[in-house]
Amino acid sequence: MNSKNLLSGRGAQKNPRNRFLQYSHETRDDFLEFCNLEGEQAHSLKTEYIPIFPKTIVNKVNSPDVGMAYSMNPYQGCEHGCIYCYARNTHEFWGYSAGIDFEQKILVKKDAPQLLEQKISSKRWKAATIVLSGNTDCYQPAEKTFRITRKCLEVFLKYRHPVGIITKNALILRDLDILTELGAHQLIGVNISVTSLSERTRRKLEPRTTTTKKRLQTIKKLSDQGIPVNAMLAPIIPGINSHEILQLAETVSDHGALSFGHTVVRLNGAIGQIFSDWIKQRMPDKADKVLKQIQDCHGGTFNDSRFGIRTSGEGKIAKQINDLARLAKQKYFKDKMFPKLNTTLHAQYKDGQMKLF
Numbered sequence: 001m002n003s004k005n006l007l008s009g010r011g012a013q014k015n016p017r018n019r020f021l022q023y024s025h026e027t028r029d030d031f032l033e034f035c036n037l038e039g040e041q042a043h044s045l046k047t048e049y050i051p052i053f054p055k056t057i058v059n060k061v062n063s064p065d066v067g068m069a070y071s072m073n074p075y076q077g078c079e080h081g082c083i084y085c086y087a088r089n090t091h092e093f094w095g096y097s098a099g100i101d102f103e104q105k106i107l108v109k110k111d112a113p114q115l116l117e118q119k120i121s122s123k124r125w126k127a128a129t130i131v132l133s134g135n136t137d138c139y140q141p142a143e144k145t146f147r148i149t150r151k152c153l154e155v156f157l158k159y160r161h162p163v164g165i166i167t168k169n170a171l172i173l174r175d176l177d178i179l180t181e182l183g184a185h186q187l188i189g190v191n192i193s194v195t196s197l198s199e200r201t202r203r204k205l206e207p208r209t210t211t212t213k214k215r216l217q218t219i220k221k222l223s224d225q226g227i228p229v230n231a232m233l234a235p236i237i238p239g240i241n242s243h244e245i246l247q248l249a250e251t252v253s254d255h256g257a258l259s260f261g262h263t264v265v266r267l268n269g270a271i272g273q274i275f276s277d278w279i280k281q282r283m284p285d286k287a288d289k290v291l292k293q294i295q296d297c298h299g300g301t302f303n304d305s306r307f308g309i310r311t312s313g314e315g316k317i318a319k320q321i322n323d324l325a326r327l328a329k330q331k332y333f334k335d336k337m338f339p340k341l342n343t344t345l346h347a348q349y350k351d352g353q354m355k356l357f
Helices: 029-038 086-094 100-104 112-120 142-146 148-158 170-184 199-205 212-224 242-254 271-282 287-296 315-332
Strands: 048-051 070-072 105-108 130-132 163-167 188-193 229-236 259-264
Touching: 048 142, 086 100, 086 271, 100 105, 105 142, 112 148, 130 148, 142 148, 148 163, 148 170, 163 170, 170 188, 170 212, 188 212, 199 212, 212 229, 212 242, 229 242, 229 315, 242 259, 242 315, 259 315, 271 287, 287 315
Parallel strands: 048 105, 070 130, 130 163, 163 188, 188 229, 229 259
Antiparallel strands: none
């Protein structure tokens, strides 16, 4: 695919084969060239929303280095189109590709609020923070239409149950009224992803996300309302945003973030192919260097699945990244601390209203 055939507003430029399916669909270069000559789009850019009806919505997280015990995802697939997204591989479980399909075929769980209420009102359930967006962003564009995340937050507030949120979309400010109430009881913690201070880089890496400026404004507005914010400076990609670590940390701290986390990019599963194809088209002058540096962080491959190492990487480049992150925390977050969320109120509200005795 040449530059004339690039899909505008999308991250992935192809649909790699689904490893679970016997057959695959291939878009040939001669077809793409024909479409280019005829002035036609080879692929529809329209997003498709597909309702699905899972039996449960809260997932127990067994990975020891993820930093959460439970997660839930109102949507599968994500229109943001972040090229590095680890969640792309999960779309293959639904029969789709981790490439363009992940960004265009969004699976919508309209029953999520009801399933959540069933879960946390159960007599056997003990309060533990449930994180919205453990996989895909709960404030992606679909939320404007379906408002599932807002309805889930109403359930969390009703039962005084702690909830975490991971997002890179300023749409979260729409729900500031509920978030403020949750914050008053120390029931909410928000993680805002900030990958780069460069809009040019942000548009390439994350084509349909909120601008960096709006994300920083979001951190400030949430922090000003007493809602604790952790900035996710992730992933750090050597040769693309690795030089920004100190400046990123200083900037999010200045806007009110109480802490930050980072990961060294890893391209597991189909993402290695998707990312390699993307960078050779979007950043051809530095593609080989970046891909080699990523491999240098994971023992010569794009991915290392070992717990404790897979997100931090190994080798000289990974050490430089992790050393910079430690320095940034000492320099800009020395006297800051992200609070633990309150798990003591939920038992009193198990039936949806506070018990008097």
